[in-house]
Amino acid sequence: MSATFKHFDLKLVDPGFESPLTDLIIELDHLRRKSLGGTTHPHIFFQLKNIFHMLESIGSARIEGNHTTIAEYIEKRIDSGETEDENILEILNSEKAMAFIDENISDYPINRAFVSEVHKIIVKNLNKEGSKNAGQYRKENLKIVGSNHLPPDYTQVSVYMDELFKFINNKDAKKYDLLKTAISHHRFAWIHPFDNGNGRTVRLLTYAMLIKQGFNVSFGRILNPTAVFCNDRNKYYKALSNADTGSESGILHWCEYVLAGLKVEIEKIDLLLNYNYLSANILLPAVSLAKKKENITEREEKVLQIAIKKQVFMSSDIERLFPGKVHSERSRILRRLREKKMIITEKDNSRKYLIRFDNNYLLRSIIEVLGKNNFLPPNEEV
Numbered sequence: 288m289s290a291t292f293k294h295f296d297l298k299l300v301d302p303g304f305e306s307p308l309t310d311l312i313i314e315l316d317h318l319r320r321k322s323l324g325g326t327t328h329p330h331i332f333f334q335l336k337n338i339f340h341m342l343e344s345i346g347s348a349r350i351e352g353n354h355t356t357i358a359e360y361i362e363k364r365i366d367s368g369e370t371e372d373e374n375i376l377e378i379l380n381s382e383k384a385m386a387f388i389d390e391n392i393s394d395y396p397i398n399r400a401f402v403s404e405v406h407k408i409i410v411k412n413l414n415k416e417g418s419k420n421a422g423q424y425r426k427e428n429l430k431i432v433g434s435n436h437l438p439p440d441y442t443q444v445s446v447y448m449d450e451l452f453k454f455i456n457n458k459d460a461k462k463y464d465l466l467k468t469a470i471s472h473h474r475f476a477w478i479h480p481f482d483n484g485n486g487r488t489v490r491l492l493t494y495a496m497l498i499k500q501g502f503n504v505s506f507g508r509i510l511n512p513t514a515v516f517c518n519d520r521n522k523y524y525k526a527l528s529n530a531d532t533g534s535e536s537g538i539l540h541w542c543e544y545v546l547a548g549l550k551v552e553i554e555k556i557d558l559l560l561n562y563n564y565l566s567a568n569i570l571l572p573a574v575s576l577a578k579k580k581e582n583i584t585e586r587e588e589k590v591l592q593i594a595i596k597k598q599v600f601m602s603s604d605i606e607r608l609f610p611g612k613v614h615s616e617r618s619r620i621l622r623r624l625r626e627k628k629m630i631i632t633e634k635d636n637s638r639k640y641l642i643r644f645d646n647n648y649l650l651r652s653i654i655e656v657l658g659k660n661n662f663l664p665p666n667e668e669v
């Protein structure tokens with residue numbers, strides 16, 4: 288069957304008090320309001336956040352056929368710095384776009400300029416997954432592969448997008464926020480405003496909307512909405528297709544799909560803010576694994592175990608590991624660990640240290656252990 292275009296009105300839906308969707312909205316609202324007095328130190332939290340941003344970006348690129356594995360990406364990103372490999376650049380671009388959103392979201396409205404900027408960042412320097420008109424709406428008609436829905440004529444794109452921005456920024460009651468986020472994701476994909484990069488941009492739009500609505504990521508929370516869509520691409524496309532006609536049931540089903548996925552992801556990631564959980568289930572096992580793989584020495588393992596147990600430690604805390612060694616020798620050991628990026632100081636010139644794991648020696652093990660604890664997409668090979 289050839290794809291056709293059929294207009295439907297952009298509007299909020301009423302899930303009905305008894306529906307599972309209403310339960311999801313209430314539960315997510317509870318998570319949104321929950322105060323996140325996590326016990327994980329900000330330094331450790333931000334390192335984890337960077338890892339999840341990287342995983343998000345890999346996931347988002349993978350949906351559209353970028354088959355870079357986490358292991359390959361780490362290899363290229365950490366080990367070789369500059370790269371011209373298009374697959375790697377695509378993922379790096381998405382990471383940059385997330386950072387752009389984090390930095391700017393509180394000061395700027397979600398509007399055409401904001402979305403254009405995100406689009407420009409994600410397609411930058413790419414050929415196959417680039418765009419002829421970075422940051423600008425498409426100037427031709429197109430089809431979505433495998434879909435019966437034909438996106439609107441290119442002359443109508445800006446009208447539809449203006450309507451979408453109005454919908455996003457309209458001052459509705461807060462209880463509609465999550466429905467608006469889900470509906471906007473579908474509407475954006477349905478309009479398909481760009482010649483390419485619509486999927487990557489819309490997943491970041493969802494990220495931006497959630498932050499705007501109070502799922503705070505500046506400290507306390509990591510959001511990885513892409514995981515909702517990337518864990519099962521067929522389910523994602525099918526749910527989008529169901530909503531393409533604009534039928535009430537299709538839109539409700541789409542919203543339920545998005546919000547159910549979000550709830551699972553948010554609850555999972557919030558666990559990492561509990562330092563007891565994080566240290567026992569992720570950090571300590573990762574350090575043992577790194578030692579087993581001979582990425583770190585026994586001495587490094589011992590210092591890191593203390594670093595993990597204390598979360599913030601000082602030179603005197605490692606004294607018993609090195610009987611007979613004077614303070615200056617311990618300082619040398621700590622300096623070496625800093626050079627190898629296995630520890631960081633709490634502040635510049637501070638004598639307090641924390642574990643650092645975005646380095647060649649520990650990152651792979653951290654990710655492998657995250658995988659064992661179901662924090663990675665299914666079937667991921669690390």
Ligand SMILES: Nc1ncnc2c1ncn2[C@@H]1O[C@H](COP(=O)(O)OP(=O)(O)O)[C@@H](O)[C@H]1O
Nearest residue numbers: 351431434476477483484485486487524527528
């Ligand atoms: N049936 C559908 N209806 C609306 N949007 C869809 C449908 N199927 C897929 N999409 C969206 O289109 C995106 C692919 O569009 P594309 O412009 O190639 O994005 P990218 O270049 O980022 O992969 C998918 O990620 C998805 O968000």
Ligand SMILES: [Mg+2]
Nearest residue numbers: 351416483484
């Ligand atoms: Mg594409």
